[in-house]
Amino acid sequence: MEQKQTGGRTHSGLSHNTVEMVTAVVTFLIGVVMMFDSYRIGSGWAVEGPQAGYFPFRIGAITGIVSIVIFLRAFSGKKHNLEKVFVTWEKFKLVLMVLVPTLIYVLVTQVIGIYVASTLFIGAFMKTMEKTSWLKTVLVSVGVSAVLFWMFEIQFLVPLPKGPLESLFGY
């Protein structure tokens, strides 16, 4: 799926057209799934007007057809489009540097609650990205979480996901 441009050029990376085609395949599949589910619940025009699946079925159909158009267009794309790079590997690494920690952050939130997870997340981010001093890191990360806690749990009474630490304090 991913083709690496050879020749040691500086802008090697994911090709624009590859991503274009993969996206088209995904939207095509979404369209097919929508048609399938809508057919199940009735996609016709009954006496009292359109049935529940009438619109979703057609939306799915249009999505599918247009996806094919976009796929073919990318497949037989012009030369300069073929060489266009979606994202270079170097830049992609930077994107992953945010995406992966965020993924871990959401996972951790599920276990120990959003406040502790946020503190760790902000702290880790500051420490790795900019090598901020420990004092500043701790102040900012704990401070932000504390303010959020005060605002949501105490002032606005909106219960956010909490873990063992919060339950120790009776929340």
Add this chain to the structure above:
Amino acid sequence: MKRQIRKLGYGVLLLVVAALSSVATATPAAAWEPTRPVEVIVPAGAGGASDQMARTIQGIVMKYKLMKTPMMILNMGGANGAEGIIDTKESKGNPHKLMVAFSAIYTIPISTNLPFNWRDLNPVAMIAMDEFILWVNAETKYKTPKEYLAAVKAAPGTFKMGGTGSKREDQIITVAVDKIAGTKFTYIPYKSGGEASVQLVGKHIDSNVNNPSESIAQWRADQVRALCVFSDKRMGFDKKVTKDQSWADIPTCKEDGIDVQYHMLRAFFLPPGTSADHVAFYNDMLKKVVATQEWKDYLEKNALKDNYVTGAEFVKFLEKDEAFHKKLMQEAGFAEKK
């Protein structure tokens, strides 16, 4: 150094234990009390009848300090309320979650096959029942349900009945009327009773079967007319609401030969796996709530039927009411095939 830290640790632990035990011993009267904020799940949108009831109760609880911890109202109205009910079902053993219930607890599992049943939850109490009234636009000539239904019968399919949602209480009543009076309404679902009420004033529909609270404003402004109430006896509030009518002046549909009766429960449930102590606390609290003047005013304003039922009697009621819904919905063809 290390020792000091350990000492400090013990100190903190001691403090925590002391704090916890002080909470526990402060009120020897009740066996259990909420120790953290209680979430009240409203399986309906903000501003609707269930939401208003929850917020009224929240106000009363706060005013009379019936609970030590705060009460938060959470609206989970997705999928006709299934969202909130399923959330409650999944919060197993959490006594800090209280759900407001209405007829959705029976109708949704029947019409959608979603995997829940009120038996999954822990019933606390029913605190009131809601009435349903047949309304028409005040500018029409129909003065009695008989006249109106005769006109509907004469022109099958052309009269539009509006109501809240699909395959729910309003449509169930419509189908029941169709069956008994031999009429054929075109039922048009709206998002809320308020919307159905305004659509009736704008003559986009011919009638609706709103709750008193959903149509009272239009009634008082003489924009809609109440034909009859779907009950076995008239409502008890005889204070004048409009210029010349009180709730008690509205005849029952039965009086006019249309024997359709329907009430909707307003009740509270706890998540599964909660204990009798938990139920006892909330029961006690709700009992204090319904004894206040504010609650009585609320009932009168919304013409709700005062009906506090709890314990085994409540469970018996739920069983009976569920069977009633099942029968009506199966007859109407609303039950999803398994």
Add this chain to the structure above:
Amino acid sequence: MEDLFNLFHGFAVIFSWYNLWMMAVGLFLGVVVGVLPGLGGPNGVAILLPLTFTMQPTSAIVMLSCIYWGSLFAGAITSVLFNIPGESHSVATTFDGYPLAQQGRAGEALTACFTGSFVGALFSVLLITFLAPLVAKFALKFGPPEFFAVYLLTFCSFIGTGKDTWKTIIALMLGFGLAAIGMDTISGQLRLTFGFTQMLRGVDFLIVVIGLFGVGEILVSMEEGLKFEGKSAKINAKVVWETWKKLPRYWATLLRSCLIGSWMGITPGGATSASFMGYGIAKRFSKNGDKFGTGELEGVLAPETAAHGSGCAALLPMMALGIPGSATAAVLLGGLMIWGLQPGPLLFIEQKEFVWGLIASMYLSNVVGLIMVLSTVPLFAAILRIPFSIIAPVIIVVCAIGAFSVNMAMFNIWVMLVFGVLGYVLKKLDYPLAPMVLAVVLGDRAEIAFRQAMMGSQGSMGVFFSNWLVGPIISLALLMLFWPAISTAWDKLRQTLAR
């Protein structure tokens, strides 16, 4: 004349230190909930509602309505600074507001937002003051076909000629598909949930927006090397003044947005639809229409004016008819009933003091609100100077909280993450995101209105041309849709004729 007398009486009612204090508290809280994505006017009002049970109804409504105004004003702040709409009605503000901030003109953009909001509000309040009974009657004319016509008009005015028609279609269709998830109101059937209970409630529009715009934007920014493109803007009182001097030349856009806003507020179309329609129409009719999306002041003015106008106007049908024109109005409606007031046609007769107190407070609180938010502009612009390594994780945390609190579900945060990645990919592939967002907002409502209309007319399409109201709106919508084609055809015709 009687209206003016009533209004003065209303001013007399609200001019007490206590009420003014309530106003300030309300506005401040409104700004706070407006800035945080996920928390919005409805939450803010709902959370404080129990506190007001022991208050005078007039003071209570002054405070709660001020929360609403505050949130309407402040929703624009994060839209402009970070491309994250703090409120659903400020999505359209991001289209031009964020590019402006990237050019270092955040101060100008925010000033334009706030001033536009104020103008829209003022217009609606004037309308309510003098035309309340008439306007309330107009709102009653709206049945399902008319609602559908309005939604169609919103779509058609917004869907301009995209750069890539095929991709615009895909974006629209994906949006419609997302809107269809959950329980179908008309039939009570479950659609596209595939047996997952998490999908029952559907995919809330706010989560999509937070993911696509907020998280997606951070990923895009990462590529550019650990910083936001926003250059720290110079902000002082002079910027406000300079911006104000520019605004009068956009009088036509302001007027159009005022009309759209008050109309959409009265016939409950909502502030979100109003802002999209305001943006779309402005783009269509402005001389600089083709530059929209690259940082036009007019492009932030139009949606904000319409949104705030509609928010204010929404209180009229709430009071006069008992129908809430927006989610916040729905909560206020509940409040009214709890305070023992019966919204509806009689409210204006029986509760003169309350109604006119509220109307008077709308004048005053919007002036105070404008001053308040304008004075915070330097503060918010200073946020842009915080290093990326701090602001990026904080934004992600706030996005996660926002997504979660939409309906208290962990699942939402995952959905947000998926849309974040999707937003990154689609943005880089030049898929237009705005049509998708619009489709998510309105798709469901348009479908319901269409099917209600079909049920009522027994399947006859004639209902969409059945009266003087719905027919012209539908025609106007179709005209808008085919306008590009019509105008090119017209040009060609003229050229051939000239030859």
